[in-house]
Amino acid sequence: MTTHDMSTPAPLPAKQTPPPPPPPDSIWLRAARHPLIWPLATLALILAVNASLNPGLWHLQWRDGHLYGSLIDIVNRAAPLAVVALGLTLVIATRGIDISVGAVVAISGAVAALMMGNAVAVINGALVHPSRFPLALVVLAALAAGGLCGAWNGLLVARAGLQPIIATLIMMLAGRGAAQLLTGGQILSISYPPYFVFGSGFFLGLPVAALIALAVWGGMTLMLERSALGLFIRAIGINPRAARVAGVRARTITICVYAFCGLCAGIAGVIVSSNVKSADGNNAGLLMELDAILAVTIGGTLLTGGRFSLAGTVIGALIIQTLTSTIYAIGVPPEINLVVKAVVVFAVMLLQSAEFRRQLRAIAFRGEPR
Amino acid sequence: MSAMTSKRRGLRIPPVVASVLLLLAMVAFGSVMYTGFFSAQVFLNLLIDNAFLLVVAVGMTFVILTGGIDLSVGSVVALTTMVSAELVEHRHWPPGVVIPLVLAGGAVFGAFQGWLIERFRLQAFIVTLAGMFLARGLCYVISIDSISITEPTFTAIAQTRVPLFAGAALSIGSLIALGTFAVAVFVAHGTAFGRNVYAIGGSEHSALLMGLPVARTIVGVYALSGFCAALGGVLFTFYMLSGYGLHATGLELDAIASVVIGGTLLAGGVGLVAGTLCGVLMLGLIQTLITFDGSLSAWWTRIVIGALLLAFCLLQRLTQRGEAGAEAA
Numbered sequence: 001m002t003t004h005d006m007s008t009p010a011p012l013p014a015k016q017t018p019p020p021p022p023p024p025d026s027i028w029l030r031a032a033r034h035p036l037i038w039p040l041a042t043l044a045l046i047l048a049v050n051a052s053l054n055p056g057l058w059h060l061q062w063r064d065g066h067l068y069g070s071l072i073d074i075v076n077r078a079a080p081l082a083v084v085a086l087g088l089t090l091v092i093a094t095r096g097i098d099i100s101v102g103a104v105v106a107i108s109g110a111v112a113a114l115m116m117g118n119a120v121a122v123i124n125g126a127l128v129h130p131s132r133f134p135l136a137l138v139v140l141a142a143l144a145a146g147g148l149c150g151a152w153n154g155l156l157v158a159r160a161g162l163q164p165i166i167a168t169l170i171m172m173l174a175g176r177g178a179a180q181l182l183t184g185g186q187i188l189s190i191s192y193p194p195y196f197v198f199g200s201g202f203f204l205g206l207p208v209a210a211l212i213a214l215a216v217w218g219g220m221t222l223m224l225e226r227s228a229l230g231l232f233i234r235a236i237g238i239n240p241r242a243a244r245v246a247g248v249r250a251r252t253i254t255i256c257v258y259a260f261c262g263l264c265a266g267i268a269g270v271i272v273s274s275n276v277k278s279a280d281g282n283n284a285g286l287l288m289e290l291d292a293i294l295a296v297t298i299g300g301t302l303l304t305g306g307r308f309s310l311a312g313t314v315i316g317a318l319i320i321q322t323l324t325s326t327i328y329a330i331g332v333p334p335e336i337n338l339v340v341k342a343v344v345v346f347a348v349m350l351l352q353s354a355e356f357r358r359q360l361r362a363i364a365f366r367g368e369p370r
Numbered sequence: 371m372s373a374m375t376s377k378r379r380g381l382r383i384p385p386v387v388a389s390v391l392l393l394l395a396m397v398a399f400g401s402v403m404y405t406g407f408f409s410a411q412v413f414l415n416l417l418i419d420n421a422f423l424l425v426v427a428v429g430m431t432f433v434i435l436t437g438g439i440d441l442s443v444g445s446v447v448a449l450t451t452m453v454s455a456e457l458v459e460h461r462h463w464p465p466g467v468v469i470p471l472v473l474a475g476g477a478v479f480g481a482f483q484g485w486l487i488e489r490f491r492l493q494a495f496i497v498t499l500a501g502m503f504l505a506r507g508l509c510y511v512i513s514i515d516s517i518s519i520t521e522p523t524f525t526a527i528a529q530t531r532v533p534l535f536a537g538a539a540l541s542i543g544s545l546i547a548l549g550t551f552a553v554a555v556f557v558a559h560g561t562a563f564g565r566n567v568y569a570i571g572g573s574e575h576s577a578l579l580m581g582l583p584v585a586r587t588i589v590g591v592y593a594l595s596g597f598c599a600a601l602g603g604v605l606f607t608f609y610m611l612s613g614y615g616l617h618a619t620g621l622e623l624d625a626i627a628s629v630v631i632g633g634t635l636l637a638g639g640v641g642l643v644a645g646t647l648c649g650v651l652m653l654g655l656i657q658t659l660i661t662f663d664g665s666l667s668a669w670w671t672r673i674v675i676g677a678l679l680l681a682f683c684l685l686q687r688l689t690q691r692g693e694a695g696a697e698a699a
Contacts, residue, residue: 156680167497336507336510342503350486
């Protein structure tokens with residue numbers, strides 16, 4: 001590759017640059033074709049818009065042993081969404097959907113709040129807020145509640161053969177009813193201080209919520225890329241029957257994927273309830289399913305199954321949180337948020353549709369001579 | 371083809387019969403358990419309190435018959451109440467203009483979703499899920515708070531009761547709902563559109579090969595569902611006399627549940643509009659029973675409806691599986 005062949009008399013380029021592969025097809029083209037380039041470009045664009053409105057965006061500072069700043073704030077707030085969306089990514093990759101994640105977030109928060117109780121006691125003259133159960137048990141119960149809800153969805157989809165949208169619609173509304181039943185329709189406040197670490201604590205100067213999301217992401221990547229599990233999930237998404245015939249235990253994997261999605265929603269429920277120091281059966285996780293689906297699709301996971309990207313989902317969650325904080329920064333009423341997100345879903349959906357791209361291409365090339 | 375017709379014949383009646391039997395059992399249970407339950411007005415109240423649900427569920431029946439789903443109906447109802455309240459109360463438009471306007475708006479909204487689904491081969495649930503959030507968001511764009519309606523025409527319609535017999539009476543809204551239901555039965559079983567809907571639900575591919583106007587019918591079905599949702603929203607406005615972005619949350623589940631409990635298959639192609647009436651009455655009856663009982667909290671309604679929907683879905687799967695087994699054998 002370093003020297004050109006002198007023996008050939010053919011009209012070789014006189015320069016010393018190596019022949020094919022041609023130089024332009026290098027890092028730029030490859031980057032342009034990388035599936036994550038569009039999500040990343042979108043994120044950069046929104047961040048740039050946000051930075052132009054909020055000059056302090058890039059400003060990070062180290063205070064009281066913690067890292068502070070707008071960016072850290074965005075990452076911290078995006079954490080529960082990222083965790084939910086990561087779980088949902090796998091469900092969507094198997095050609096399913098789970099619209100019950102918001103309700104499961106509420107259930108998990110309510111279980112945690114009920115387990116801790118809201119008691120006040122005086123020990124040695126100091127006011128303390130004890131918990132009814134040890135912290136580990138509380139968190140375990142909240143996560144188990146989420147996992148069980150997810151496993152129930154999975155059983156209905158894989159064993160009973162219900163359409164995923166119907167199975168999880170039942171959970172979305174009955175689950176919301178269950179969360180309201182658990183909290184009695186009230187907002188249960190949480191006062192057990194050690195619990196607050198999940199939502200607003202710092203570890204090594206970094207927010208714990210973001211670290212949890214990072215751990216979930218890392219663990220999933222390890223599981224899916226270091227074993228055949230990722231391949232199996234893709235196979236189920238592309239053709240469930242063929243996957244089963246080929247010896248993939250499609251049903252078991254599908255149930256596990258839904259259970260894992262429920263577990264992720266449970267983790268998010270703990271983070272959210274810990275962050276706002278209360279469990280709200282009516283509003284916790286409300287409409288979170290849209291954000292999660294949005295994060296997953298923006299990240300390049302196909303809604304028709306078979307292709308997924310965990311990194312894309314995390315970027316998608318960051319995009320949505322940045323978009324939300326940008327909308328706040330612009331000064332538009334936050335209610336517009338829902339409309340903007342719905343429009344973005346429509347746009348992403350169309351861009352993913354092969355039919356739409358084909359027609360777009362047909363329109364673009366119609367005028368050109370062949 | 372013969373397998374399909376036999377399947378249809380085998381399935382057409384049993385789920386509806388199961389629904390009717392369950393309905394009668396619930397009426398009997400209520401009459402025995404609670405005094406004052408078995409009266410004409412209690413049953414007419416079922417219609418009065420669920421008029422909007424009946425209209426929305428009738429629209430949903432057509433969508434589910436084609437094998438699709440429309441999750442946006444609850445939000446469209448909310449948006450309709452919001453737009454009506456805003457225009458009538460704050461802009462002082464006459465109701466005679468506002469009502470046709472919101473009905474047309476609902477139909478256009480539905481047709482747009484249908485067009486996206488048909489033209490670009492998108493999944494119905496994801497399109498209508500986005501539509502659900504879009505309509506909900508538009509409510510909040512108009513106002514975050516509830517707008518109550520004091521306009522004389524609306525209040526007059528809301529308060530009018532049409533006496534029937536033995537002192538029992540129906541509201542204008544429930545009469546409109548019954549009229550819509552009658553028209554829907556005719557459309558489903560007496561028109562080419564209705565037959566196309568059943569054909570597409572049976573097999574979209576076959577319908578296309580037979581030369582039926584598949585694209586037009588699918589867009590039409592979603593437009594019909596959007597129209598019915600808007601009409602349901604108008605009835606809801608009469609019923610509540612207010613517009614609010616949080617109105618009718620979870621109505622999509624109630625509508626889907628009514629359709630499925632009424633014996634329509636989620637896979638499409640099989641079902642009766644009359645079954646949907648039965649399903650709506652059953653949901654209303656659950657609510658009435660929980661109210662009559664008094665000791666159960668209102669949160670139970672949703673859980674019971676979810677459980678009932680689940681039971682009927684599982685029943686459908688079992689019948690289908692039984693059929694498949696019989697065909698294979």
